[in-house]
Amino acid sequence: MAFKRRRTLLTLLAGLVAVVIAGVGVFFLLEEESGKAEPEMPVALGQHLEQLREAAPGHEEPGEGPASAADAEFQKRAYPADTIKVAQVDAAKAAADKAEVRTLSADKAKGRVWKPLGPDQALYPDTDLRNSFSYVPNEYIASGRTTAIAIGSSCTTLRCRLYVTPSGGGLWRTDNALDGRPRWKYLGASLGVNAAGAVTVDSNDRSGNTIYLGTGEANVCGSGCVAGVGLYKSTDGGDTWTGPIGKAELGGKGIGDILVKPGSPKTIYVATTSAMRGMSSVCCKPLPERRVPDAAKWGLYKSTNGGRTWTFIHNGSANAAECTGSQTEFTNGSACSPRGVRHIALDPVNPGIVYASSYARGIWRSPDGGATWTQIKPSLNQAVLQSRAAFDVTRLPNGKTRMYVNEGNNGTNPAVFSRSDDVATGTPAFTTLSSPAVAQPGFATYNLCGGQCWYDNFVHTPPGRPDMVYVGGSYAYGENVANHRAVVLSTDAGVSATDMTFDGTDPLHPNGLHPDQHDIVVNPANPFQFFETNDGGIMRSSGAFVNRSTWCDDPARGLGDTEKARCRQMLSRIPSEIRGVNDGLSTLQFLSLSVDPHNSSALQGGTQDNGTWESGTSPGRWLNTMIGDGGQSGFDTGVKEFRFHNFYDASTEVNFNNGNIADWIWTADPIYGQPGTQFYAPIISDPKVSKTMFAGTAFTAYRTKTAGLGDRTLAEADRICNSWTGTYEAVCGDWAELGPNRLTAAVWGDRAGGAVAAIERTVADTSTAWSATSTGRVFLSRNVDAEPASSVSWTRLDDDAPTPNRFPSSIYVDPANGNHAWISYSGFNSNTTATPGHVFEVTYNPGTGTSSWTDLSGDLGDVPVNDLVRDDVTGDLYAANDFGVLRLPSGSTGWTGAAAGMPNLEVAGLTILPGERLLYAASHGLGAWKLTLN
Secondary structure, eight states, rough: TTTBBOOOHHTTTTTEEEETTTTTTEEEEEETTTTOOSSSOOHHHHHHHHHHHHOOOOOOOOOOOOHHHHHHHHHHTTTTTSSOOHHHOOOHHHHHHHHTTTOOOHHHHOOOBBBEEEHHHHHHHHHHTTTTTTTSSSOOOESOEEEEEEEEEOOOSSSSEEEEEETTTTOOEETTTTTSSEEEEEEOOOOOOOEEEEEETTTTTTTTTEEEEEEEEOBBSSSSOOOOOOOOEESSTTTOOOOEHHHHHTSSEEEEEEEEEEOOOOEEEEEOOOOOOOOSSSSOOOOOOOOTTOOOSSSSEESSTTSOOOOOESSSSSSSSOOOOOOHHHOOOSOOOOOBBBEEEESSOTTTTTEEEETHHHHHEEETTSSOOOOEEEOOOOTTOOOOOEEEEEOOOOOHHHHHHEEEOSSOOEEEEEEEEEEESOOOOOEEEOOOOSSSSSGTTTTTTTTTTSSSOOEETTTTTOOOOOEEEBTTTOSSSSSSOOOEEEESSSSSSSOOOSSSOSSHHHHHHOEEEEEEEEEEEEEEEEEEEETTEEEEEOOEEOGGGGGOOOGGGGOHHHHHHHHHHTTHHHHOOOOEETOOOOOEEEEEEEEETTEEEEEEEEEEETTTEOOSSTTEEEEEESSSSSOOOEEEEETTEEEEEEESSSEEEEETTTTGGGGOOOOTTTTOOTTOOOSSSEEEOSSSTOOOOEEOOOOEEESSSSSSSSTTOOHHHHHHHHTTOOOOOOOOOOEESSSSTTTTTGGGGOOOOOOEEEEEETTOOOSEEEEEESSSSSESSSSOOOOOOGGOOEOOOOGGGOOOOOEEEEEEEEETTEEEEEEEESSSSSEEEEEEEEEEEEETTTTTTTTEEEETTTTSSOOOOSEEEEEETTTEEEEEEETEEEEEOOOOOOEEESOOOOOOOOOEEEEEEEEGTEEEEEBBBSEEEEEEEO
């Protein structure tokens, strides 16, 4: 995420408050000035990590959330270069498509077909550990991060059409959005990429069937804010598509907004921003360079002939010609916006007037359809490139145009909500409506999006209701005045507002919105009924209100008289009910999947910003077992009840009670927070030795033989290191460095630095392990189980042959021979022309101490590989990539599609069970997938 959402736990968790209600520990966090603190990590653990950082300055604050994660993903793909070109991505897509076409007829005859595993029902179960003082306070069915939403011109119980764009999940539609369980239809199978950022219904088509979809997410984040390929158009409600339209001008970027001029259906405006490519289960660190250097410059584009040709018309300056999309511009060194145009609107009185807001350059107006521009509202802080002004316009009874604006950035400045009642001409005067003073009614809209306004920010005023405005951002953590103020509604032109974040069903466990808000629409027949999208999917309000002012009298809120009065006002009109409408939406963003060795149908998976999930006994239903970001997960070969998971960084927790959310034990003190560790660090359970685990950090490879508990009993470890209730009076975790020399150290010669990117074991023995670093080093140990850990020895292998100095994305070790493995590489051959190749077979000769390397890339082309596994029964290889999964049949040099049934998907990870004839794929946007092998 270019600079995404949360900052590190360490800093995030700077202010923590624990509230005990009815004997149950309930926790929430205070917002940190430079970013958003979140309760997406248990409070006891958060306090411990803050103390750890203060006591050991070497511990880093690993950036958490969309910003750090996607920058990390990008670097893995780019390394050793610092940019990714559109031409490289196009060539990779062409090569992957060519391989798909080569799918063997025999495979087609055998009916090899990918089957989605959901979750269709991703259930946050009921627990006392989540409540109205913390995070998503009640049981609800979630889906993945959803960036945009559009609604038809009418919405009744007979027909209410709604479109949503899950990040990485294409486009989905329901025609019965008011039903108890809307039926969703996936519409993205034919799209060139499933990353989507905007969807618009063309009001010129009375049937409501003409829609435009913008590919590429425009939130300048990292975790899945993937560059698109342009615009798509449908005239049948998304069942079929024309496109990509404007690929040369609009591709390689994110699309944040699309407008079709009323009365002129061929006049289209498209707002674009910078974006990026790259996704895998383990990844890297952020880059300062421009992401896609050969993409057309970011900003606002216009077509007057239905998309046949496009003209660049604006990017946050008076003169579009001075905006070039240069590196100087990207680093905020020119008059133009460093990230592009995010929001656009046409004047409701005169559609020839265009309004546009761009990152760090405020809001501009064009009186002549984009030919000339005047700034009408300066940026909140032009020096902070994340400054984003969300706005909406409406017609007043006097014929003038009113504009509402909510602008903030990364926390450098508190977000400000303002209004002007005459923006169509002259120099508008904006009145600040928000106030930091709780006594003032403007407190309701103060700093609504905190430190991630560049990611969580919307403003919407329903047509014909000029005094009514919804404003959305993110949870105000640690604040007991009202219900976290993630979404508020004003009916007095923004002067005051009430809190829409939780409903009125229960004071402690109401239904509520996910913390991070993205977009909102209202029922055209009832503007008090909203449909809202966030990092947890789509929520729908009842359209009716209740007064819950008495909840403010709860002593647990700890409110003084002034705060209590504001709380009563803000809870005097809240939704009577909020319901998730995610049932049937399979859009979680998985990074990896792990399989229970005792039950091949039981899976765990980590997801971006939605925690860790485990499949249940009901098909399609998965349960959330831990909140927050979800990294690597796993089981144990001997203890059936054992689970482990990670948030991000090397942040391992273990559980001996089948993943029960209350029973996680933190074990990562020795490995967490090392500067440079991969965002989702590699962590595995030993496939042969119970309770032995391995981890890779910025320094080297680590091991524990006790599941991290050391010499403590389970009860004692739980007392001291439980994630929710631990005392943390002593070190949690007994991880030890393997070997006398760190794997990233200069002592090994070239390719120093980076971080451990992979560590893998084999079932062939108990002593062999392979590891790789992000700079391209590859190592083998023949005594990884040796005691003490410092006596473990490593042999470097990548210097035995000309090997790519790119990111090694995976290692698959032969289960019958620990000296034999297959290794995949991310990045592009075009960046390492002297050492090409994406898939290698490596054999180590213990007699000579050297290894032989065979390039198996064959006709794969320049397709970066995200993960690689082998069918040990047939010898076939399977390679995950940004467009699906490819297969190399044993003995062949020709890559083919693995199977039919999977759309263009970023597949981050693969997990194979050759004996059970099963292959699982973790997709970043359409959940988990299964292929039954022949």
